[in-house]
Amino acid sequence: MEINFTEADIKFRDEVRAYLKDDYPAHVRDKQNNGIELTKQDMIDYHKSVSAKGWMGYNWPVEYGGTGWSSTQIYIFQTEFGLAGCPPLLAFGVSMVGPVIYTFGNDEQKAKYLPDILNFDTWWCQGYSEPGSGSDLASLKTKAVRDGDDYIINGSKTWTTLAQNADWIFCLVRTETTQIKQEGISFILIDMKTPGIEVKPIITLDGEHEVNSVFFTDVRVPAENLIGEEGKGWTYAKFLLAHERFGIAAVGNSKRSLQMLKNVVGELDNPELSRKVANLEINLTSLEFTELRLLSALENGAHPGAESSILKIRGTEIQQELTELFVEAAGEYALIYPGPHGHGDNAKPAGPEHAAQSVSKYLNMRKTSIYGGSNEIQKNIISKHVLGV
């Protein structure tokens, strides 16, 4: 066993740090450091900058234009970005649909979609959940009916993150009604400009427009947009979920938030809150080492499976508790609601800096234990696949 990174890993980490210091778009970094919401253009500038550095395919094999990095390098890359306050890279293209396309797509599809993902020329969104299909995803009803060289799609998707910005959506659709609901699902790519698609915002508790409903009315999609085989979509969907395993713990981002919290709480002379912070720090350490243990096993040739659901459960619990403790630190000032984008033109009201966004962030983070397979679903997975119950 060796607790330290190798010299090569340290050199790599320094390279990532140098990029974040020297080449990362300054206007984006300034906003991050001042807690200002990033616009669509900021997000594009951020991703384009990573693309220009050649790092967009950070978790892809070299043959598809990826970096071919080891698990340790991916961990370092994600952690350093988190520590620097960068939001995680949008997963929908590079971590979700990209690997599905290069694993199950045909050569034409690879040539058509992969370069745009790596260059961030297309913004992807994910069409999985439906109004009647949340945790029971396989019960989805959005229908695709073959008509000549096209499919005609009718139905609706919901909780679609940043669909208002997206150029393309990858969807699970029902191409056949079968006895076993997992069969008869297909995986298809849809241009968001296609006639018959309507995007309606859903405003979340923090006042933010992050998620949407997407409605499909007689949307005509070329059959060549189908990935793999018709009726095998569920297999691809599961593959996709498994691929997005690491990084979900958000250790780097949480470490940064924890340091900010410690700075705030250090001034408060509140022993009870200090104990909670110490406890949270221990939880975060245990999460970090859980991720490192899984990484080590992976690099040793093992295939940690459902154990990694721990990362989702504990990672999101910690993200949520961090925001809860910021609210606690804000005291009475937690009462003030500045809106999703801060105070805008209004003068900043009285109260400490850290209090201003504390409740908005707290409300925003409630989503984390619900999305990506709710934490209860993660427990079902561990129960079935690890405990064998």
Add this chain to the structure above:
Amino acid sequence: MNLNYSDEQQMLRDQVQKFCESDYSFNKREEILKSELGYDLELWKLFAELGWLSIPFSEENGGFGYGPIELSVLFEEFGKVLIVEPYLSTVVLSGSLLDKSNYAEKGSLIESISSGQSQISLAYLEEGSKNDHTFANTNISNSGSGLALNGTKALVLNGGNADKLIVTAKMDDNLTIVILDSNLDGVSINSYPTIDGQTCAEISFENVEISESSIIATGDEATNLLENSINLATLCISAESIGCMTACYLKTVEYTKGREQFGQPISNFQVLQHKMVDMFIESEVCKSLLFKAMLECESNESSKLKSVSALKAQIGKSGKAVAQDAVQLHGGMGVSDEMSIGHYLKKLIAVDALFGNSNYHLSKYSQM
């Protein structure tokens, strides 16, 4: 970065596991507990033959030169079957203190531990210590012919079985560590059972005559030896707790699969499944903290106390939670003393009480 056990470490685990599975059934443990000694001398000799009693000792003292990782492996496996043999007191607390000391006679003492001949206990706590390991009202004064030891030590693990005692005392206001035979005149030992099936003792010293040559260390050196030894022991019982927690969730899964109510195995009920998953997760996150702590105990002098405190703070909370849920999910059987499951709860309660409980270590951690 590599958090995989080496082949050698894995072999040690396999060896210990094999012994625990084939030679340490719960019934066997019950028999051992009923015996006068409270542990099995034959097994202790076997431990010596297998080399386990020399694991942490440096090679110059005839040991394997192994460290915190190997000890953690051993204790994790011990925890799974609730081994009651006095490894912690003799080998870890007393043995590692001697091993790290500059004491002239340490070679023969360590040899007597390694060979299974000798039981040595560390007497450092007193009533009023309040987690300060260096607290001592016990004192050493000059007497006509040599030195005289006076005072009372509390909670001496395995003290009743020890042929030698390592005792902390103040001499001219300096913390001093001495070693003496337990059968000297003036030593009175009152041994009593502990909640986890072992024994500890209250030991009084009344004008016990000792010589200069019994002094192991004084001053800062004594403080460091004591602190290191207790820190290593804290790591060991934390690893042991993880073994206990692992056994708790595995036994609970097995039990709920076999127990039928309402016409089906109770493991079908999601509320129980999620409880068992919580037990599993608690064990795993403790294990992650163990990895950090044992690696830093091995190679990072400056942060080893902090990472052990983080571990112990978590172990106290998680251990109790896991074992309580294990008892709960066993239903009425869980509170029956005949079943093993409740004995894991007792062990985990004992672990929290030892070397500073969860609250103490959380406070210590937040001040470091």
